[in-house]
Amino acid sequence: MKIQAFFAQVREFFFPRGCALCGETLTGREETLYGLCDPCREEFNLFAEADGMDYCDRCGRPLISEIDRCLPCREQGERLCERTAVIYPYSGKYRKLLGEYKFGGNITLGLFLAEKLKEAYTRLLAADSGGAMGIGAVQSSPLLVPVPPRPGKWRKTGWDQVEYLARLLKREGLPVYRCLKRLPSLSQKKLNREERLRNLRDRFVLTRPAPPAVILFDDVITTGATLEACAGALKNAGTEKVYAICLFYD
Ligand SMILES: [Zn+2]
Ligand SMILES: [Zn+2]
Known part of the structure; x- marks a missing residue:
């Protein structure tokens, strides 16, 4: 450093x-x-102290008047990705920060975002010290798996922003494990959740053996369809527990 x-x-x-x-x-x-x-x-010190807010135990978004779980998560039923931790809303200054990093080429910010991911990872493991999420039930500690970008997208922006974060996290000594490959699919932008789930079916394949427990990480979560598709590929290959961390939620 x-x-x-x-x-x-x-x-x-x-x-x-x-x-x-x-x-x-x-x-x-x-x-x-x-x-x-x-x-x-x-x-950006949202994670410094407990802020008195309640968060959905499934998708991680702040709850407004619900208890334990947000309405969309109740309606969607069971998910393959058991719990997601999100950090910032994808709006205002938070959105600007990601934009500067992703599209403005301000690579310095990657270091800052990687630190936030690391904090979230540590918190996720600490939250499970009582075994509530079942991570402890699996033999080995969960590995951090970056969500790969759509093949065409990488070429368009010139670099893979999530992969860069993976490199920084690995340098910090975190257990980064790249085992997913993404096959071409339509752009997700104009699709709703159901269409996204269909569009992404079988679009992720494993390139290495599936670890028993995984924490996926990505920059933005919208409907969660991408995480579900990744979790599906991992669980088909034998992963027991899949969690996720996303920097921003839309
Ligand atoms: Zn939720
Ligand atoms: Zn400033």
Whole structure:
């Protein structure tokens, strides 16, 4: 991390980019390392303390007046992906942050997002210390599996943003395990949940043996159809437990 911090400071000195959210000049080691000023970064500390909110035990979205589980999750019945942890709503400043990273080529932000994923991973495992989610029931600890992008999408944007996060997480010593390959399918954008589920059926294949427990990770969750398709491929191949972490929920 020291070398990264050094290069970040040199970069910011010669090619000042400023804070990705407010444009403020970046000073100091942490600010240049993450590409965000201290006050903006503070606003992303959702995970620092329990915030008094209740979250859906299935999809992770904040609950409004429901108890334990949100309405859509109640209606959709059983899922292959047993529990999803989400971090930020995909709107406002949060959406802007992902946009700067994904489309603005601000790769520095990847480090920040990878740290948030790591926090979520640690929390997910800690939440299961009582065995509530059944992760402990499986022999080995869950491996982090990145959700692969659609083949065409990668070429269009020039890089795979989730794969870059996977690289950073691996460097941090997390158990990253790439075992999924995605076959071509139609763009999901205009499809509803049912259509998405159909569109993605058998579109994910395993490239390596299926581990007993998996935590999938992706940048944005919309209907959850992608996670279901990944979970389906994994469970067909023998995985017992599938969980997921998504940085943003739509
Ligand atoms: Zn800022
Ligand atoms: Zn839910």
